[in-house]
Amino acid sequence: MKIVTAQEMRDIDRITTERYGVPSLTLMENAGRAAAEMVVENYPEARSIAVVCGKGNNGGDGFVAARHLHKMDRGVEVLLLADPEGLRGDAAEMYRQLGFAATIVKSEETISSNLQRAFAEADVILDAVLGTGFKPPVSPLYAKAIAAMNASKLPIVAVDVPSGADSDGMQPQSGEAIARADAAVTFTAPKPVHVFGDLVRGKTVVAPIGSPDEAIVSNLGLNVITPADYAAVLAARPLNSNKGMYGHALIVAGSFGKSGAAAMAGMACLRAGAGLATVATPKSVLTSVASYAPELMTESLAETADGTICEAAIWAIQELAKKMTVLAIGPGLTQNAETIQVVRELVRASEKPMVIDADGLNALVDQTEVLKDAKAATIITPHPGEMSRLCGISTKEVQADRVGIAKNFAASRYTIVVLKGDKTVIAAPSGETWINCTGNPGMATGGTGDVLTGILTGLLAQHPQDPLLCAIAAVHLHGMAGDLGRDRVGEISLIATDLIHALSGAFERAKKSLQKPWVPLN
Numbered sequence: 039m040k041i042v043t044a045q046e047m048r049d050i051d052r053i054t055t056e057r058y059g060v061p062s063l064t065l066m067e068n069a070g071r072a073a074a075e076m077v078v079e080n081y082p083e084a085r086s087i088a089v090v091c092g093k094g095n096n097g098g099d100g101f102v103a104a105r106h107l108h109k110m111d112r113g114v115e116v117l118l119l120a121d122p123e124g125l126r127g128d129a130a131e132m133y134r135q136l137g138f139a140a141t142i143v144k145s146e147e148t149i150s151s152n153l154q155r156a157f158a159e160a161d162v163i164l165d166a167v168l169g170t171g172f173k174p175p176v177s178p179l180y181a182k183a184i185a186a187m188n189a190s191k192l193p194i195v196a197v198d199v200p201s202g203a204d205s206d207g208m209q210p211q212s213g214e215a216i217a218r219a220d221a222a223v224t225f226t227a228p229k230p231v232h233v234f235g236d237l238v239r240g241k242t243v244v245a246p247i248g249s250p251d252e253a254i255v256s257n258l259g260l261n262v263i264t265p266a267d268y269a270a271v272l273a274a275r276p277l278n279s280n281k282g283m284y285g286h287a288l289i290v291a292g293s294f295g296k297s298g299a300a301a302m303a304g305m306a307c308l309r310a311g312a313g314l315a316t317v318a319t320p321k322s323v324l325t326s327v328a329s330y331a332p333e334l335m336t337e338s339l340a341e342t343a344d345g346t347i348c349e350a351a352i353w354a355i356q357e358l359a360k361k362m363t364v365l366a367i368g369p370g371l372t373q374n375a376e377t378i379q380v381v382r383e384l385v386r387a388s389e390k391p392m393v394i395d396a397d398g399l400n401a402l403v404d405q406t407e408v409l410k411d412a413k414a415a416t417i418i419t420p421h422p423g424e425m426s427r428l429c430g431i432s433t434k435e436v437q438a439d440r441v442g443i444a445k446n447f448a449a450s451r452y453t454i455v456v457l458k459g460d461k462t463v464i465a466a467p468s469g470e471t472w473i474n475c476t477g478n479p480g481m482a483t484g485g486t487g488d489v490l491t492g493i494l495t496g497l498l499a500q501h502p503q504d505p506l507l508c509a510i511a512a513v514h515l516h517g518m519a520g521d522l523g524r525d526r527v528g529e530i531s532l533i534a535t536d537l538i539h540a541l542s543g544a545f546e547r548a549k550k551s552l553q554k555p556w557v558p559l560n
């Protein structure tokens with residue numbers, strides 16, 4: 039789904055009205071109704087809602103939401119931070135249609151006490167003070183309203199953007215003049231703040247309000263991953279399926295002391311739906327990898343004195359690869375000099391799509407040109423530290439421009455880059471760029487990268503012709519599995535195998551969300 043700027047959103051709304059004949063009042067009606075429905079769905083127990091409205095169209099959405107909440111038998115108090123005579127256009131019309139009296143709160147002296155009084159009787163606040171039309175700094179009256187909302191203990195649902203936030207901001211935002219938000223409902227398409235702002239603690243959803251897909255254009259060149267973007271990966275299988283239809287993945291991984299990385303990648307690959315998964319691993323660790331799960335096939339490789347894959351194994355791996363649909367290389371390999379040579383040779387010679395991770399990437403430092411000459415599609419999955427080594431810059435520099443660095447590398451090395459971390463960036467050689475919003479800090483634990491490699495390889499085994507589709511699906515589902523695992527065991531206790539166990543739930547959640555009118559970003 040495209041990310042659009044505030045100005046692009048205004049253009050989209052205008053074009054929807056002018057070219058497609060959808061009245062702007064209808065857009066506002068749909069937006070406000072979606073906001074009301076979001077409140078009821080997220081807080082079904084809430085009986086009383088305080089709707090705080092500014093004087094622009096964001097406030098207009100608030101009036102519509104208030105009318106619908108009232109119809110849904112909720113107690114509603116509208117707090118209008120302006121003179122009703124000052125309302126214009128659609129907002130003025132929706133104010134007329136409200137059907138009950140609003141509380142006018144426009145004095146700086148009394149606003150705090152007025153809002154406190156209203157919030158004492160409410161269960162939820164709907165924040166419709168400022169949306170995409172906000173120009174900093176926040177006026178003193180609105181600042182007091184935002185401070186009162188933030189000081190309350192109530193959950194806050196943001197209409198469009200949290201009030202006081204910069205819709206177009208590409209970095210995390212914070213500050214007293216920005217409303218905190220526990221959920222947000224935005225319209226038509228997300229704005230940069232919804233993806234990069236780190237302002238909404240819970241769910242952010244995008245509600246379609248009437249703009250056709252053709253009207254949604256953006257020059258930002260950034261997309262956020264939603265299940266609809268990888269629906270092909272979620273499709274039901276034909277009844278006459280056999281395992282040969284879903285690919286055979288070869289995962290070259292593991293070393294003495296790091297058999298778990300190989301096992302986890304293999305199991306995640308199977309759970310992602312690969313028809314068959316074979317883990318090729320040094321001879322001395324084969325038994326521990328194989329004992330992890332009976333479904334996993336294993337191949338024993340010649341090894342160095344340190345228990346890592348040795349150069350003599352290259353021929354065997356290449357022979358194995360001939361029978362495979364896709365390859366993954368990297369988890370738990372170590373940086374043994376001989377093992378590095380194995381990686382370089384495999385990447386150079388592979389004729390099958392390939393996922394390269396972890397020590398597979400470390401082996402390519404100063405050798406990244408080899409990616410450019412690869413015979414088949416490659417997907418690399420570096421964390422910021424690995425990316426910094428590949429690019430020869432500091433991790434800080436990588437983190438300061440994650441999108442730019444990933445895009446440049448993808449375009450210059452003809453590889454798909456999955457730059458991991460909070461808001462994983464996926465960049466394709468074509469310039470197409472995606473951002474992921476699923477996942478949580480609990481996933482900062484050993485092995486979650488191996489699980490991602492496994493999921494990605496498993497999807498690639500099934501869709502070897504579309505590596506970008508597999509990359510966006512794998513990253514989104516991996517984050518979702520992390521969220522489901524977190525919900526079960528908590529952020530602190532989450533470990534990588536929890537993600538493997540939660541992967542089936544992630545598939546189900548993604549499939550279910552295809553049926554819903556609102557598109558969840560996280």
Ligand SMILES: NC(=O)C1=CN([C@@H]2O[C@H](COP(=O)(O)OP(=O)(O)OC[C@H]3O[C@@H](n4cnc5c(N)ncnc54)[C@H](OP(=O)(O)O)[C@@H]3O)[C@@H](O)[C@H]2O)[C@@H](O)CC1
Pocket residue numbers: 048051052062065066067069070092093094095096097098099167168169170171172173174175176177180197198199225247
């Ligand atoms: N057809 C559409 O367009 C649709 C739009 N939709 C909705 O409209 C929203 C955008 O509406 P918008 O453009 O009216 O801007 P909005 O966010 O309400 O803020 C502007 C108001 O705030 C004021 N203001 C500005 N800065 C300020 C400050 N620092 N401190 C204090 N005040 C400040 C500014 O005052 P002014 O500067 O004009 O005096 C003006 O009154 C969008 O987010 C979505 O929710 C949906 O209904 C779908 C259809």
Ligand SMILES: [K+]
Pocket residue numbers: 096165166167168169196197198199200201
């Ligand atoms: K708002």
